[in-house]
Amino acid sequence: xxxxxxxxxxxxxxxxxxxxxxxxxxxxxxxxxxxxxxxxxxxxxxxxxxxxxxxxxxxxxxxxxxxxxxxxxxxxxxxxxxxxxxxxxxxxxxxxxxxxxxxxxxxxxxxxxxxxxxxxxxxxxxxxxxxxxxxxxxxxxxxxxxxxxxxxxxxxxxxxxxxxxxxxxxxxxxxxxxxxxxxxxxxxxxxxxxxxxxxxxxxxxxxxxxxxxxxxxxxxxxxxxxxxxxxxxxxxxxxxxxxxxxxxxxxxxxxxxxxxxxxxxxxxxxxxxxxxxxxxxxxxxxxxxxxxxxxxxxxxxxxxxxxxxxxxxxxxxxxxxxxxxxxxxxxxxxxxxxxxxxxxxxxxxxxxxxxxxxxxxxxxxxxxxxxxxxxxxxx
Amino acid sequence: xxxxxxxxxxxxxxxxxxxxxxxxxxxxxxxxxxxxxxxxxxxxxxxxxxxxxxxxxxxxxxxxxxxxxxxxxxxxxxxxxxxxxxxxxxxxxxxxxxxxxxxxxxxxxxxxxxxxxxxxxxxxxxxxxxxxxxxxxxxxxxxxxxxxxxxxxxxxxxxxxxxxxxxxxxxxxxxxxxxxxxxxxxxxxxxxxxxxxxxxxxxxxxxxxxxxxxxxxxxxxxxxxxxxxxxxxxxxxxxxxxxxxxxxxxxxxxxxxxxxxxxxxxxxxxxxxxxxxxxxxxxxxxxxxxxxxxxxxxxxxxxxxxxxxxxxxxxxxxxxxxxxxxxxxxxxxxxxxxxxxxxxxxxxxxxxxxxxxxxxxxxxxxxxxxxxxxxxxxxxxxxxxxxxxxxxxxxxxxxxxxxxxxxxxxxxxxxxxxxxxxxxxxxxxxxxxxxxxxxxxxxxxxxxxxxxxxxxxxxxxxxxxxxxxxxxxxxxxxxxxxxxxxxxxxxxxxxxxxxxxxxxxxxxxxxxxxxxxxxxxxxxxxxxxxxxxxxxxxxxxxxxxx
Numbered sequence: 069x070x071x072x073x074x075x076x077x078x079x080x081x082x083x084x085x086x087x088x089x090x091x092x093x094x095x096x097x098x099x100x101x102x103x104x105x106x107x108x109x110x111x112x113x114x115x116x117x118x119x120x121x122x123x124x125x126x127x128x129x130x131x132x133x134x135x136x137x138x139x140x141x142x143x144x145x146x147x148x149x150x151x152x153x154x155x156x157x158x159x160x161x162x163x164x165x166x167x168x169x170x171x172x173x174x175x176x177x178x179x180x181x182x183x184x185x186x187x188x189x190x191x192x193x194x195x196x197x198x199x200x201x202x203x204x205x206x207x208x209x210x211x212x213x214x215x216x217x218x219x220x221x222x223x224x225x226x227x228x229x230x231x232x233x234x235x236x237x238x239x240x241x242x243x244x245x246x247x248x249x250x251x252x253x254x255x256x257x258x259x260x261x262x263x264x265x266x267x268x269x270x271x272x273x274x275x276x277x278x279x280x281x282x283x284x285x286x287x288x289x290x291x292x293x294x295x296x297x298x299x300x301x302x303x304x305x306x307x308x309x310x311x312x313x314x315x316x317x318x319x320x321x322x323x324x325x326x327x328x329x330x331x332x333x334x335x336x337x338x339x340x341x342x343x344x345x346x347x348x349x350x351x352x353x354x355x356x357x358x359x360x361x362x363x364x365x366x367x368x369x370x371x372x373x374x375x376x377x378x379x380x381x382x383x384x385x386x387x388x389x390x391x392x393x394x395x396x397x398x399x400x401x402x403x404x405x406x407x408x409x410x411x412x413x414x415x416x417x418x419x420x421x422x423x424x425x426x427x428x429x430x431x432x433x434x435x436x437x438x439x440x441x442x443x444x445x446x447x
Numbered sequence: 448x449x450x451x452x453x454x455x456x457x458x459x460x461x462x463x464x465x466x467x468x469x470x471x472x473x474x475x476x477x478x479x480x481x482x483x484x485x486x487x488x489x490x491x492x493x494x495x496x497x498x499x500x501x502x503x504x505x506x507x508x509x510x511x512x513x514x515x516x517x518x519x520x521x522x523x524x525x526x527x528x529x530x531x532x533x534x535x536x537x538x539x540x541x542x543x544x545x546x547x548x549x550x551x552x553x554x555x556x557x558x559x560x561x562x563x564x565x566x567x568x569x570x571x572x573x574x575x576x577x578x579x580x581x582x583x584x585x586x587x588x589x590x591x592x593x594x595x596x597x598x599x600x601x602x603x604x605x606x607x608x609x610x611x612x613x614x615x616x617x618x619x620x621x622x623x624x625x626x627x628x629x630x631x632x633x634x635x636x637x638x639x640x641x642x643x644x645x646x647x648x649x650x651x652x653x654x655x656x657x658x659x660x661x662x663x664x665x666x667x668x669x670x671x672x673x674x675x676x677x678x679x680x681x682x683x684x685x686x687x688x689x690x691x692x693x694x695x696x697x698x699x700x701x702x703x704x705x706x707x708x709x710x711x712x713x714x715x716x717x718x719x720x721x722x723x724x725x726x727x728x729x730x731x732x733x734x735x736x737x738x739x740x741x742x743x744x745x746x747x748x749x750x751x752x753x754x755x756x757x758x759x760x761x762x763x764x765x766x767x768x769x770x771x772x773x774x775x776x777x778x779x780x781x782x783x784x785x786x787x788x789x790x791x792x793x794x795x796x797x798x799x800x801x802x803x804x805x806x807x808x809x810x811x812x813x814x815x816x817x818x819x820x821x822x823x824x825x826x827x828x829x830x831x832x833x834x835x836x837x838x839x840x841x842x843x844x845x846x847x848x849x850x851x852x853x854x855x856x857x858x859x860x861x862x863x864x865x866x867x868x869x870x871x872x873x874x875x876x877x878x879x880x881x882x883x884x885x886x887x888x889x890x891x892x893x894x895x896x897x898x899x900x901x902x903x904x905x906x907x908x909x910x911x912x913x914x915x916x917x918x919x920x921x922x923x924x925x926x927x928x929x930x931x932x933x934x935x936x937x938x939x940x941x942x943x944x945x946x947x948x949x950x951x952x953x954x955x956x957x958x959x960x961x962x963x964x965x966x967x968x969x970x971x972x973x974x975x976x977x978x979x980x981x982x983x984x985x986x987x988x989x990x991x992x993x
Contacts, residue, residue, distance in 0.1 A: 283969070356967040358967065
């Protein structure tokens, strides 16, 4: 089963911290993939302006590298920064890794008067166009194109990948880092199948199998939203459901848990907003997940999120102290990331809980599905 | 010229070996109690005196002669009107196991004589297509073996209900919730619905036994089962009772019983579960309901608002001045309005190649609360044999096609499709139903299975019994004759209904648990299905396994 680790701190830290947590949880995965998502970027050699979208991925050949350059230039993007990893290529198996790229761009001038939604769409469409180009030629992989976010995915063991990219050298840091060590389950080994999954600033990663994958995927594909695609992993739908909840339905974050694991009709009959939530359950019925899963996510404002599936067969732990919090699928993962915390304040959410680490990172927020729902719709 | 007839035979003369069922009688066990002849619904057997030669040989006197003895035996009638139907009631009542019908494996010459007096064969029951159905052959093969162990069907919590009624798109739901728009009514029901069998087609004891069982499932067992009335109305006291909420009221082209229903609306204590508008039936597509005069008793006549003892054939289509599309739309709107827009209204159609167009029509109709598609293997109380045998469309590919069509439009959550026709016809009711659910149905309707399992209907796929249409049901299930239906104890029917649904629920969990599903009914989880038939796999878009 996959292992998950997330750390969020006021002070930017090296992603290597999270990789050591992955190492502590090594029994649980098979080295078939590592994914890292960094949010709240800081580069040693560049004063990064968090407005600039960052494109991250892998150019597998020089040809694709040039194609990428041309494409971005033609689309009007102005390259502001191109991070170059100090590479130790001898440490990984894959040979077709011409360049891991993390590049910050200035958006084309034509978007200066655009709404946020228009800009968000442009960033997504640009990423999807590059991904399509890469799939067509088989030589370019693009993970994210979004301000303040970098995604790295590679086949291999976490420390091996970290050492390959010399992530310990402090060149690249972030305030939030989430990582997954993959246990390949039912689907092929594919770079896009590594978690975290990312769509328009929203990212999630998951352990366990999503047995309701096919009906959920079918429903999301029916929405005909360009970003609802891929699905090399059954867990990608968790990110897309979160995206659908927040961006399409424009519901508050509390709704996510009510959508993926709604309370049962008998529980809802006792809930103060049971009627509304029962309706929500019906209309989003095809998005009900059927774990066992732990879902860990991050949002553009650096909020971090942890929820369980209804069966709660994959308990995760959150721990830390004001200013610094860690979430991991195993307790030893939290120990590795924040060893000097008071573990008696650690929390393992139950089936009804949504755990939030708000952007101020002062204290955890624990929401229960049994709590009153905070929306005008429900009134 | 007058033909010379050395023996008394006519073109329609048959002997007992020409009849589909041959009655075997053992004189050595028979006590001449007469139970068998009195219970036989077809009057197919009678007590007869026969003479037997007893050779007499006196060896010493070298005399040979004969003695004769007279004995009494059961003899089988060979006229079509009295041909044995294999119901085996004789065997059931015989205290000494002296009599039983056995299927005639010879060619049935009787098949050519069903059209006596120019009237083609009519019968009730089933299609008589034996052997495993396609649904029986579907396997649930996606069992988690690697990262996530299967669930425990006995200990985990399972949500196995389904939604009946129109479901809005999430965006529209939120919009209407905020702005006070109409949210179409829905019901959370058990996905196995007792399909439409009318008060009239069924005897009062059967119908009320079912309702009693359904109420027990809901109120004691916590299984939200609903049943459909069929086209025959509903007893007035039920309409005014709190049990109405477990009933789907059907309106069909004969509109039987709707005077009573409309009159009862102001006095209803609760809303019915739903309204089903019957446009077609799988067993006899393109044909209306048929209640033959034998069954139109005083009570049925009163309930349906018709004279006693007349045939009640419903027209094949609803009487309308409009095109059928408009008619569907207007009926749904009207019925929705009649119940204050608080009751889901949906149509039931026969499975056919035109099912998809009906479905697409419904997608654009905001009052459509779902669609029931009834396949060729569905049962009926009365129909022409040719309709039952040869008209219609199997359910599996029809439902799958419709579901895939909804997926392509992103509407699969909005219009629930319910499948009917042959579910559980070989006893595998939960397996058949779950296979259809994973192919895309939101639930299934079961009729014949309930008759067999709850009341011991004697019909089988070998043309056994099948006399539901003429009111002589030997078990009292489909008869309006009090002498017959008193044989059926409504309390025991209700008890069996409880048994059936408890066991279906357990089997559903046993199917869902290995697939790792417990939180919602696995509608459209086609990745869990496999079949050892390449063509069927391709057609249904599931895995071919061998």
